[in-house]
Amino acid sequence: MKELIGSPGTISGLFLRISQCAFAAASIGLMASATGFSSYTAFCYLIASMGLQVLWSFGLACLDIYAFRRKRDLLNPVLVSLFVVGDWVTAMLSLAAASSSAGILVLYARDLNFCKSQAYLPCNRFEISVLFAFLTWLLVSISSHVMFWILASI
């Protein structure tokens, strides 16, 4: 089978996992440093979801490093099924978290115009945090598709 970009145990796979970790951590950092985020359920959910993403991607990055150094093959059906389910669940949670936070931001910035009228709201931080969450989702969905493709091929 041709090796796919982003397969587990390859440099591209490791790079994908590390990028997911980095974007998710940046999203958490920005959101947690914005004052008053804890009054919004959606923003707390974004932090929880990105936290889960960091744990998942970090775990798989470690597994990639292990497989790469020991030249182990991670492509057995049970392991790949686990990766598929995990990636799919975390991708859905990330997209849901990013979208629900984005929904609130659009409400505040456009519909109610709160970001201009209530200057104490750290809208910029919220926006960049949500942007990072969307980037995380994009990378996880790439991983998820690659894994699903591998699962269907082995």
Place this chain on the structure above:
Amino acid sequence: MKELIGSPGTISGLFLRISQCAFAAASIGLMASATGFSSYTAFCYLIASMGLQVLWSFGLACLDIYAFRRKRDLLNPVLVSLFVVGDWVTAMLSLAAASSSAGILVLYARDLNFCKSQAYLPCNRFEISVLFAFLTWLLVSISSHVMFWILASI
């Protein structure tokens, strides 16, 4: 190849498409009949996204009926690739729309307690509409996975 539940051109596939259409149409109907929905970008986006879903699912339901009556086989790679991309895009749009609307509803119902204090808001209608949108997403994501699986197998 074993025939999968929900494959194009089968009764289960047709049933899945009709259910997607029905739930998406119910979501649009409930949202559009709620007063004041148009002040919220996220709710307008929900209607647009569910509208696209109705068109897509209805088109594929017609194709399923055609294939079923004429005993045609729809499983050629080009057609299935098109189904995969379409299902994936509409599933993502549906989840994003449902989540962003849910984010606003949670903000209003829990964080700000607007649903109790501002009785004119039709929160119940919004909630049921979002619930239908989530059900639509669930059905589309099933279709999307079945299609992706078929594409990887043919």
